[in-house]
Amino acid sequence: MAQLLVIGGSGRTGRLIIGEALRRGHSVTALVRDPAAVVPGDRLTVVQGSPLRSEDVEEAMRGAQAVIIALSNIGSSDWPWARQVSPPDLISNAVRVVTDAMRSRGLRRIVLLSALGAGESVRSVPAGLRWATHFLRLGTVYADHEQADAFLRRSELDWTIVHPTVLSASDARRPVVSSPPGSWPSSLRIPRCDVAAFLVDAVDDEDLIGSAPVISSGPRRS
Template sequence: MNLLILGATGPTGRHVLDRALAAGDTVTVLARRPEALADLADQVTVVAGDATSHKDVAKAMIGQDAVISALGRSTSVRADDLFTRAAAAVIAAAEEQGVSRLVWMSSFGVGDTYKSASALQKLMYSTFLRNIYANKELSEKAIRSSGLDWTLVYPTLLTKGPAKGTYLAGNCLPMKGNPKISRADVAAFMHKAAHSTEWIQRDAVITD
């Protein structure tokens, strides 16, 4: 598969990248800091650019079969419109280049998944994470109405642990306590979803 990865220099995106290379995909990465992937210069096509730029995304999307986005704001609780701007750029570029498959990472607690959160989680989502979650929700509304073959992935609290391969994934999962999942398992799920029709136009809540 010819695969474009957005957010590949981030902690989850790097797991997606490694998984794709191990699977034999032909990988293109759009990155603001291409030097961060210097160790993979002979294995990956790196396009310098910004995921919020239609022009940059369209350039990177030429010849791709699917797009995986693992874009994030690191430790910031301010979205700065990253997700809405990136979604607009991806949707426009996908239509221009004829690419339909998109796997997009969100967060548990965004949109309808908020209903399944615990009281403590809801407090955090509606206060500290209010800005970033609101922007994520807006971006996902655009993706849902785009006509693309999207999958929206909602991982619970992300950890640095190794992939276990025993995670749970579903449209709606019962939650207890403070559920977690490793970034490596999220990456494995997203990569698998991009190669399958199972999760097209479906939400996927994912947790251990």
């Protein structure tokens, strides 16, 4: 079992990542701004701080064997016209801080939750959705993901960048289909719980090192 550092563990997907990792017997450290947003658990250590502050990241990284970044560049709501709340370069700057800390500690394994439409995965996006990602507040979000993806690729760490299709709140688990960038996803939605499970799986999957899969939901099991 591994000691995992989860960055963004208080978010909707981040909380599921923590729960999934703990259920599998991993130990988890979560770096969060508000510890009250994380449900306490055995083998869970919560560190209050910011992923943009190197001293906070260094403290949270003690003993870690791998890092999962699941930050969201959020607005005041999910509405595309909503007011921007996060710094526009939150994720890309956090990736820079985290990878610097990893290099200083000799830590290599990192998994980044990105978005369909960032990096090479833009070739897997329907034209209408591709248009939408460059306008409204989504343009800011995708610019941040693009920079984060590009920076991590240049880091020379053992990285995996995961591009899920549109996230849903469904708790109905379905098989996850992993496809290379440019291929058509099997569906345009995927439950957050399945994304969380894939990210935890990815930590130990050496075949995913240096890859950026697109993940989507497969057919329901009969």
